[in-house]
Amino acid sequence: MITHASFTLERTYNAPPERVFAQFADRDLKKKWFSGPPGWTSVAGEIDFRVGGREVDAGGPPGGPVHWFKAQYYDIVDNERIVYAYEMYLDDNRISVSVSTIEFEPAGGGTRLVMTEQGAFLDGHDDPTYREAGTKEMLEALGAALDG
Numbered sequence: 001m002i003t004h005a006s007f008t009l010e011r012t013y014n015a016p017p018e019r020v021f022a023q024f025a026d027r028d029l030k031k032k033w034f035s036g037p038p039g040w041t042s043v044a045g046e047i048d049f050r051v052g053g054r055e056v057d058a059g060g061p062p063g064g065p066v067h068w069f070k071a072q073y074y075d076i077v078d079n080e081r082i083v084y085a086y087e088m089y090l091d092d093n094r095i096s097v098s099v100s101t102i103e104f105e106p107a108g109g110g111t112r113l114v115m116t117e118q119g120a121f122l123d124g125h126d127d128p129t130y131r132e133a134g135t136k137e138m139l140e141a142l143g144a145a146l147d148g
Contacts, residue, residue, distance in 0.1 A: 005128030006118040011139050013111045015146045017079045017104040020111040023142055024082055024102065025049045033141040035059065036067065044068075051076055055084075065090045080104055088126065095125035115139065 013020050023029045027047040035042060036059050043066055044058040055071040071086035082102045088095050098119035105112040117135065121128055 001123050003121040003128060004119070005121065005131075006116065007128070007132045007135075008114065008116045009132070009135060009139060010115075011113045011143065012107050013113065013143055013146050015110060017106055017111045020113060020142075020146065021079045021082075021104050023145060029145070033145040034138060035141075037061075037137075049073065049076070055086075090125060093125060094122060096121045096131070098131075113139070 023033065026049075027045070030047065031042070031045060034057065040059045040061055042057070042059040044056055047053070047055045049055070051073055053073050055069070055073070057069040058066050060066045066089075068089035069086060070089070071084045073082065073084045075081065075083035081104065083100070085097070085099045087097050096119050098117050100115065100117045103114040105114070115135065117131070119128060119131060121131070
């Protein structure tokens with residue numbers, strides 16, 4: 001069983017595109033906001049931010065399951081866009097495969113970020129509405145990191 005879905009989210013941040021883009025490119029910056037809900041622990045994290053590079057992040061609540069994010073970067077234009085494909089796993093079970101695009105546009109003194117995801121959600125293990133809600137929370141955490 002496969003559920004196909006896509007969504008687009010937009011946010012405007014009070015920071016220039018270079019600063020917002022850096023939050024995705026720099027592992028130390030990214031781990032401050034790309035870490036899951038409060039109480040989750042990280043069990044793996046690495047980023048090779050370049051075209052052809054990979055990113056792996058894993059973590060979850062105490063006692064599991066472990067949520068895995070495994071991505072490959074296909075297109076990067078500094079301060080303008082990132083295109084990547086990624087798989088999500090719960091422990092060893094692949095639950096989705098997605099293609100995501102993040103666009104960064106100047107907006108006054110800040111940045112308009114547009115994120116589009118197209119996903120295949122597998123065997124009822126994940127739901128597009130949950131993914132969209134989780135992505136909204138992630139973008140809010142990015143905003144908090146930029147503000148604080």
